[in-house]
Amino acid sequence: MDDDALPLFRPAMQGFRWDAVAHQPYKQDGSAPFKDISRQVLFQQDNLACELRYFEMDPAGYSTLEQHEHTHAVMILRGRGACLVDRTVQAVKPFDLITIPAWTWHQFRAAPTEALGFLCMVNSQRDRPRLPTDDDLAALKRDPAIARFMSTT
Secondary structure: OOHHHOOOOOOEEOOOEEOOOOOEEOOOOOOOOOEEEEEEEEEEEHHHOEEEEEEEEEEEEEOOOEEOOOOEEEEEEEOOEEEEEOOEEEEEOOOOEEEEOOOOOEEEEEOOOOOEEEEEEEEOOOOOOEOOOHHHHHHHHOOHHHHHHHHHO
16 A cells, blocks of 8 residues: 555544445455454555554454464454463453464454454564364363363354
8 A cells, every 4th residue: 555645534433433444354265264253454554564453253253263473463442252362361351452472373252242343463464374273273172261262163
């Protein structure tokens, strides 16, 4: 995106939407398991080499369980839920900050009764995620806390 073409101000609208920002499906190709999640790319500027994105999942929705080379940072903006980062399951609420290091398994899940929305900052140029194999899933599920977290998949 041409940095000069970026609008200087994009007003917030109701429902965690922003003026002139496309509301898109989470993953275009449908190649990974997820449920009831959308994304909006809020900011992308080539000279900073980053993107700021907003993801939102409906109640009981979840992101893909994956790992990849790039690190990203997440801030919860609305709702409650839980996240898995590496081998830790953590409850999350508005304004919690989560760092996802390279090559760590991670997934976000909304609580059953409310939507979960978060900001995510990543590199503009990044690698493709790796999904877990059956062996990876079996190893993760040996931990009872992770097995409970993943039980709604």
